[in-house]
Amino acid sequence: MKPMKAFWLIPWVIPLLVLIAPAAGLAAKRAKAIVTCQPAEARLEYECRILLTGRKSGQPITGAKILVKADMPSMAMAHNVRPVHAVPVSTPGMYKMRIKLEMFGEWTLRLKISGPMRDLVIAKYNFGTHHDAKGQDGKTLFVTKGCDHCHGNEGRGLANIKNTPFPRLAGQNPTYLVNQLKALKSGARKGAMSAIMQPPALTLSAAEMKKLADYLSKVK
Numbered sequence: 001m002k003p004m005k006a007f008w009l010i011p012w013v014i015p016l017l018v019l020i021a022p023a024a025g026l027a028a029k030r031a032k033a034i035v036t037c038q039p040a041e042a043r044l045e046y047e048c049r050i051l052l053t054g055r056k057s058g059q060p061i062t063g064a065k066i067l068v069k070a071d072m073p074s075m076a077m078a079h080n081v082r083p084v085h086a087v088p089v090s091t092p093g094m095y096k097m098r099i100k101l102e103m104f105g106e107w108t109l110r111l112k113i114s115g116p117m118r119d120l121v122i123a124k125y126n127f128g129t130h131h132d133a134k135g136q137d138g139k140t141l142f143v144t145k146g147c148d149h150c151h152g153n154e155g156r157g158l159a160n161i162k163n164t165p166f167p168r169l170a171g172q173n174p175t176y177l178v179n180q181l182k183a184l185k186s187g188a189r190k191g192a193m194s195a196i197m198q199p200p201a202l203t204l205s206a207a208e209m210k211k212l213a214d215y216l217s218k219v220k
Contacts, residue, residue, distance in 0.1 A: 036150070048098070049196050050096070064116060
């Protein structure tokens with residue numbers, strides 16, 4: 001019986017090793033995902049956008065099928081969140097989904113990608129209690145609106161990612177920042193990056209835009 005057990009285990013070990021340490025030839029075909037989410041009407045329900053690009057090329061990946069599963073790293077396997085499919089929108093490489101969670105906090109999103117390529121991308125996202133942003137200062141708004149996911153801690157940029165499309169915002173002119181947020185909210189600013197930044201911009205009031213801009217302009 002022992003040899004039979006070893007025989008059945010081998011097929012499971014090989015795929016796991018491939019997933020953890022892909023061959024150099026496959027690395028170029030791997031994906032990178034940038035996720036932004038905003039609260040929907042119902043409590044603990046979120047509208048999310050996913051920008052899917054090649055990890056090395058940076059080019060948008062179109063025609064992909066994305067199945068998203070959510071779990072909390074602090075309470076692994078303790079939740080039963082229904083997996084959802086992300087569907088493409090008009091912007092190349094952009095997909096949208098709606099997901100309902102069971103509690104606020106940091107969640108791990110596992111994006112199972114198939115279609116033109118096969119990959120598994122894992123992203124962490126902090127779904128905080130930010131349905132109501134009234135009274136929040138600029139620093140808090142920057143986090144609760146998800147700006148830090150793309151623009152880095154305190155808007156200092158993502159220096160650890162080469163050729164990142166998201167610029168450093170710290171120290172920028174506040175009037176410039178407000179004008180950019182207004183252009184995103186109105187739809188005057190176009191492009192793939194604008195499509196992923198528009199959802200949080202739509203939720204900002206004029207006063208909140210000013211708070212954000214004033215805060216970022218003072219970060220050294």
